[in-house]
Amino acid sequence: MPSTFPIQPRRATYFHVTVNGFVRSVRKQKRVAFAALGDGSSLEPLQVVLSPEQAEGLSTGTAVRISGQWSQSPGKKQSHELHAEEVALLGEHDAQSYPLQKKYHTPEFLRTIPHLRPRIPQNALLLRLRSQVIASLTSFFGEHDFVQTHPPIITSSDCEGAGEVFTVESAPDSSVTKATGEQVLLNDHFFRSPKYLTVSSQLHLEALAQSVGKVWTLSPTFRAEKSDTPRHLSEFYMLEAEICFTDNLESVMTLVENMLRHTAGVLQMSKIGEEILEARSDEHSKEEQDGTASAQDLHTRWSGMASASWPRLSYEDAIDLLQKAVTSGRSFEFEPKYGSALQAEHEKFLASHVGQGKPIFITDYPRDIKAFYMAPSDSVQRQRSDGETVACFDLLVPDLCELAGGSLREHRISQLLEAMKRQGLVAPDLDGQISNLQWYLDLRRYGSVPHGGFGLGFDRLLSYLSGIPNVRDVVTFPRWYGRCDC
Amino acid sequence: MPSTFPIQPRRATYFHVTVNGFVRSVRKQKRVAFAALGDGSSLEPLQVVLSPEQAEGLSTGTAVRISGQWSQSPGKKQSHELHAEEVALLGEHDAQSYPLQKKYHTPEFLRTIPHLRPRIPQNALLLRLRSQVIASLTSFFGEHDFVQTHPPIITSSDCEGAGEVFTVESAPDSSVTKATGEQVLLNDHFFRSPKYLTVSSQLHLEALAQSVGKVWTLSPTFRAEKSDTPRHLSEFYMLEAEICFTDNLESVMTLVENMLRHTAGVLQMSKIGEEILEARSDEHSKEEQDGTASAQDLHTRWSGMASASWPRLSYEDAIDLLQKAVTSGRSFEFEPKYGSALQAEHEKFLASHVGQGKPIFITDYPRDIKAFYMAPSDSVQRQRSDGETVACFDLLVPDLCELAGGSLREHRISQLLEAMKRQGLVAPDLDGQISNLQWYLDLRRYGSVPHGGFGLGFDRLLSYLSGIPNVRDVVTFPRWYGRCDC
Numbered sequence: 001m002p003s004t005f006p007i008q009p010r011r012a013t014y015f016h017v018t019v020n021g022f023v024r025s026v027r028k029q030k031r032v033a034f035a036a037l038g039d040g041s042s043l044e045p046l047q048v049v050l051s052p053e054q055a056e057g058l059s060t061g062t063a064v065r066i067s068g069q070w071s072q073s074p075g076k077k078q079s080h081e082l083h084a085e086e087v088a089l090l091g092e093h094d095a096q097s098y099p100l101q102k103k104y105h106t107p108e109f110l111r112t113i114p115h116l117r118p119r120i121p122q123n124a125l126l127l128r129l130r131s132q133v134i135a136s137l138t139s140f141f142g143e144h145d146f147v148q149t150h151p152p153i154i155t156s157s158d159c160e161g162a163g164e165v166f167t168v169e170s171a172p173d174s175s176v177t178k179a180t181g182e183q184v185l186l187n188d189h190f191f192r193s194p195k196y197l198t199v200s201s202q203l204h205l206e207a208l209a210q211s212v213g214k215v216w217t218l219s220p221t222f223r224a225e226k227s228d229t230p231r232h233l234s235e236f237y238m239l240e241a242e243i244c245f246t247d248n249l250e251s252v253m254t255l256v257e258n259m260l261r262h263t264a265g266v267l268q269m270s271k272i273g274e275e276i277l278e279a280r281s282d283e284h285s286k287e288e289q290d291g292t293a294s295a296q297d298l299h300t301r302w303s304g305m306a307s308a309s310w311p312r313l314s315y316e317d318a319i320d321l322l323q324k325a326v327t328s329g330r331s332f333e334f335e336p337k338y339g340s341a342l343q344a345e346h347e348k349f350l351a352s353h354v355g356q357g358k359p360i361f362i363t364d365y366p367r368d369i370k371a372f373y374m375a376p377s378d379s380v381q382r383q384r385s386d387g388e389t390v391a392c393f394d395l396l397v398p399d400l401c402e403l404a405g406g407s408l409r410e411h412r413i414s415q416l417l418e419a420m421k422r423q424g425l426v427a428p429d430l431d432g433q434i435s436n437l438q439w440y441l442d443l444r445r446y447g448s449v450p451h452g453g454f455g456l457g458f459d460r461l462l463s464y465l466s467g468i469p470n471v472r473d474v475v476t477f478p479r480w481y482g483r484c485d486c
Numbered sequence: 487m488p489s490t491f492p493i494q495p496r497r498a499t500y501f502h503v504t505v506n507g508f509v510r511s512v513r514k515q516k517r518v519a520f521a522a523l524g525d526g527s528s529l530e531p532l533q534v535v536l537s538p539e540q541a542e543g544l545s546t547g548t549a550v551r552i553s554g555q556w557s558q559s560p561g562k563k564q565s566h567e568l569h570a571e572e573v574a575l576l577g578e579h580d581a582q583s584y585p586l587q588k589k590y591h592t593p594e595f596l597r598t599i600p601h602l603r604p605r606i607p608q609n610a611l612l613l614r615l616r617s618q619v620i621a622s623l624t625s626f627f628g629e630h631d632f633v634q635t636h637p638p639i640i641t642s643s644d645c646e647g648a649g650e651v652f653t654v655e656s657a658p659d660s661s662v663t664k665a666t667g668e669q670v671l672l673n674d675h676f677f678r679s680p681k682y683l684t685v686s687s688q689l690h691l692e693a694l695a696q697s698v699g700k701v702w703t704l705s706p707t708f709r710a711e712k713s714d715t716p717r718h719l720s721e722f723y724m725l726e727a728e729i730c731f732t733d734n735l736e737s738v739m740t741l742v743e744n745m746l747r748h749t750a751g752v753l754q755m756s757k758i759g760e761e762i763l764e765a766r767s768d769e770h771s772k773e774e775q776d777g778t779a780s781a782q783d784l785h786t787r788w789s790g791m792a793s794a795s796w797p798r799l800s801y802e803d804a805i806d807l808l809q810k811a812v813t814s815g816r817s818f819e820f821e822p823k824y825g826s827a828l829q830a831e832h833e834k835f836l837a838s839h840v841g842q843g844k845p846i847f848i849t850d851y852p853r854d855i856k857a858f859y860m861a862p863s864d865s866v867q868r869q870r871s872d873g874e875t876v877a878c879f880d881l882l883v884p885d886l887c888e889l890a891g892g893s894l895r896e897h898r899i900s901q902l903l904e905a906m907k908r909q910g911l912v913a914p915d916l917d918g919q920i921s922n923l924q925w926y927l928d929l930r931r932y933g934s935v936p937h938g939g940f941g942l943g944f945d946r947l948l949s950y951l952s953g954i955p956n957v958r959d960v961v962t963f964p965r966w967y968g969r970c971d972c
Binding site for chain 2: 022041062100115119127130149151164165169235482
């Protein structure tokens with residue numbers, strides 16, 4: 001197979017190379033033509049010098065194989081260039097109708113062609129970023145003795161009890177007669193009863209953590225929400241981890257902090273990180289209007305994430321801070337009030353004022369505004385006298401706000417059952433009739449052990465790290481309410 | 487946090503340790519008690535020596551934290567043991583009703599408790615095996631400049647045209663009035679039109695390969711098949727890769743071969759590999775009745791996979807071999823016949839007679855029994871005069887048969903369109919009306935380039951490597967027709 005570029009010159013003079021790639025642009029003059037070639041491995045194009053005859057048939061988007069001499073370039077933009085000897089077109093290309101001509105395209109337009117959008121060098125860079133972050137997480141968890149797992153996608157359980165789930169059925173099979181009751185059941189539901197796409201792997205990870213102690217997964221997660229925001233998708237990747245033998249929320253937060261510090265550190269030192277910053281420095285005003293973060297912004301984000309000792313403050317202290325801000329004249333649409341959920345505007349204020357560029361943890365929320373499975377706050381100082389709090393955290397980052405959430409899990413069966421009743425997951429008089437979650441209660445019935453974990457929106461993390469403000473633009477084939485192209 | 491074991495003694499004498507774990511078994515004598523402790527990190531238990539009082543409340547399955555002296559053991563089964571000083575029960579445990587008492591359980595019974603089954607040391611080992619294989623694949627592809635991607639799970643396309651798909655809908659929303667046509671559409675389908683769970687990521691990977699050249703994914707895949715075999719699941723992980731700039735099937739096969747050789751090599755050299763062999767040598771007759779492979783079988787499988795130069799033979803030669811076998815007295819249920827698909831019995835014969843323990847590639851099947859997207863055979867020698875063949879392969883391994891399949895993809899738009907018509911994916915008179923796959927045709931319309939790739943059943947690979955004969959027992963929460971527990 002021919003070698004691919006980018007090619008580093010091994011000698012001061014020149015040598016013969018063959019490269020494969022796609023034409024990014026071509027400039028034809030009377031006696032000579034220049035083509036910029038890319039293969040997705042680098043933002044930087046490779047300059048090819050051709051005769052006007054060789055350049056015939058080349059347009060933006062054409063796939064080519066070019067052989068020639070790799071020589072020092074008299075141009076200022078590149079140290080070397082390829083003097084073409086043989087040019088082969090590798091396949092068809094309808095240059096006239098090609099939607100990705102070399103000019104600015106709005107994100108909205110690009111979302112209508114998700115199958116072609118990855119060919120834009122910036123989008124190829126996003127693919128490489130995703131791959132690098134996956135690899136750095138895989139090595140982080142491996143080094144920390146976590147077992148990577150594949151929890152199920154089709155489940156019986158709705159983890160949060162939130163209800164906005166997708167249902168899964170096989171296409172109707174009219175050929176089978178509905179003779180017996182059994183037949184009817186099987187035909188009505190492929191799995192005998194209604195099943196859903198997972199909204200979180202947490203419950204299943206809890207079962208796996210009791211097997212091997214520390215587990216993680218990076219797997220697809222689904223919400224049938226009709227949210228139309230830059231931060232929500234109907235299908236997204238979630239990074240989740242669960243640890244047994246801990247009764248200490250601090251240890252879970254430290255894990256999240258170490259993991260993200262590792263990820264940001266790898267990014268800062270990598271070629272991909274360099275390229276992202278480079279791309280952002282070159283940006284034109286149109287991209288700025290999209291809300292794409294500048295190189296300086298990204299530098300701040302990455303440094304904050306790579307730094308140590310992220311602030312940790314309780315929900316109660318956060319409310320105090322917000323109320324003091326109101327007293328000092330800051331106005332919010334929603335009044336900050338103990339017992340109510342933090343609104344995006346509150347989180348935004350906290351993330352930018354408390355962290356000084358670092359991510360921050362908000363801990364120990366009131367029990368009644370959090371999910372049923374959380375354990376009571378583990379630190380006496382953090383317990384309030386006037387209401388119960390739970391040992392949980394949200395991780396907030398500037399601009400984007402909530403990136404991750406975690407908690408200690410209630411590991412005592414009667415308290416867990418109480419919480420499920422309180423949140424209406426089981427009718428109080430139907431003790432034991434919560435068939436969907438009996439298996440989850442079993443985890444407390446047999447060999448129960450204190451444990452905790454977290455979940456992190458992986459696509460949001462990539463959005464934050466890359467500075468692309470809309471999560472629909474960091475996922476290649478994004479799905480949201482009313483939209484599922486390709 | 488307390489340290490976890492297995493602990494390697496650092497001194498000849500003893501020192502003080504604290505371990506967390508679950509009691510695997512406990513043996514109480516008059517003056518002393520012995521507990522075997524496990525935490526999933528090792529098949530080997532840790533022996534704890536306790537007083538009868540300390541052992542009170544300990545049963546198979548209890549979660550405990552034990553501190554004490556780590557000392558040389560007079561016993562023959564272990565070099566060291568833990569002399570308990572403090573014993574803490576970490577949570578509740580209903581020893582009476584615990585289903586996993588220390589005895590033989592049938593695979594069928596264990597499948598009814600998938601949430602508890604991972605606690606069996608052998609199943610914890612399977613979780614660790616999965617994690618190790620993922621990690622070794624991640625590093626293999628990273629070293630070979632492949633970009634790891636997350637293709638979509640919810641899609642519009644049915645890759646093989648096979649039809650056995652799951653449909654995805656949001657739970658019905660009765661609160662929204664069906665006023666306008668638009669509203670009705672949105673309410674009837676969350677994504678405006680019917681959507682499915684992916685049956686293969688190949689088509690989407692082809693789009694991504696045109697961005698960054700070489701891509702791979704390990705992601706969930708779904709088939710609503712009613713197959714009831716040890717090799718089929720409704721939800722399974724598929725490893726898929728796609729490479730641009732190749733018109734050579736050999737290069738795709740070599741990639742598969744190198745990848746699996748790497749995986750088997752890592753396994754052979756690893757602690758997990760050692761443990762699997764150890765477990766299989768200890769096996770009792772009951773496990774053998776399950777069909778679990780013996781240590782010797784596994785040794786052969788791993789060596790075969792770690793060896794070089796796997797046989798590659800054409801479908802035509804395979805049929806010849808099968809027919810010669812029939813002439814020599816071998817009987818098959820289905821007659822081997824050129825133009826018909828290879829049956830499992832044929833594959834089994836080929837895998838065991840041709841490979842001598844190595845996996846084998848069968849290449850260049852007749853066009854009409856393969857998927858629409860395959861390119862014609864690339865080697866003139868392999869082209870038959872009496873019928874067209876395609877540049878594809880199936881990878882067969884002894885016992886399990888088909889493990890992977892791949893091909894060059896048809897990259898010429900008119901030939902692709904022809905193939906789609908031939909296979910009934912588009913009505914011949916409705917040129918251009920194949921709305922679901924227009925985007926896929928676009929990949930050939932714009933910057934088309936020769937490419938190829940493969941897909942491998944990841945859970946089947948783990949089944950083969952671990953010797954667990956039923957894929958339902960290597961997946962923690964298996965889903966198949968009529969069954970989706972937890």
